[in-house]
Amino acid sequence: MSIQGKRIALMIEDEYQILEGWYPYLRLTEAGAKVTVIGSGTKTSYLSKEEYPMDADASASDVSPNDFDGVIVPGGFAPDNMRLHKPMINLVKGIYDQGKMTAAICHGGWILASAGAVKGRRVTGYAPIEDDVVNAGGIWVSDQAAVVDGNVITSRTPPDLPAFTKAIIGYFEK
Template sequence: MTERQLEGRRAAVMIGPLFEDVEATYPYHRLREAGASVELIGVAADTALKGKKGEELRTDSAAADVIADDLDVLVIAGGFGPDKLRTDAGVKKLVREMNDAGKPIAFICHAGWVPVSAGIVDGRRVTSYPTIADDLRNAGAEWEDAEVVVDGNFVSSRRPDDLPAFMRALIEVAVGAEEVVGAR
């Protein structure tokens, strides 16, 4: 793999209040390192949000102002932020549009709540932090306890320790690799 596999691609990391710090910053920097232009999106634009561990990040755009045509990749950071993100109509609309377009949607830890609320997990294989496994199953997903699960355009992982595998799989999905770790 070359270092700039995502050159010319547009990506976003979605965050909410009290996001898991490393689940936002690691994907942000890894996507940039792979050549993508990356923005931070949330419920509102130009808003400072603090992570659970104190990292402060400022959103570039509100999800309601972004459409799937604006992005090639979406990452949803975990932590407590997804509980707020999942109630926002703009967030749910963007996530549904990304899914309808078959574009990569990556979510880690508690971020699985967002695609649940967007109504797009039924019949899909996913993983998450174990405490939300029932939420995913109740929404129709097939939940697995695995470092990373890839199902089509979905890339999901459980926790910060899974970030290296999570990002490797996401980048492979984004460049269209045929053989992806964790795929069916």
């Protein structure tokens, strides 16, 4: 499996779920992608819920959707923090609006909902965000580890990470 040269933005903020940040970063880097960690710009390093740091390569206001082939939003409580920073939502919206791969796991679907990327799409995520996704026009799927609907890829929780990253790699290998 190779996605050599694909440019993927990995959104990050404090209280990210450690596996949902690091697993895609490491797996996609291993597959040949250039993964760029994008923060809100409030600091240069963000802490997981377990206080494990992830350094940002850039802030959302310093990059453009044109810089990337796709975006991943990990979960944890980070998406709640991301929603406070409009440039983060705008970056995800811009990537989605250009028809590029737009992925989220767990609570990450909150950002997809805020970015208008779930309307009319089959999506999954952590069960407590179902109402938000449905209210944003998404079609909730609860029984699949990874759901691919066009350029939108979603997943539920850390045990689904292998299916999630396999779906992302498969998307780019087409």
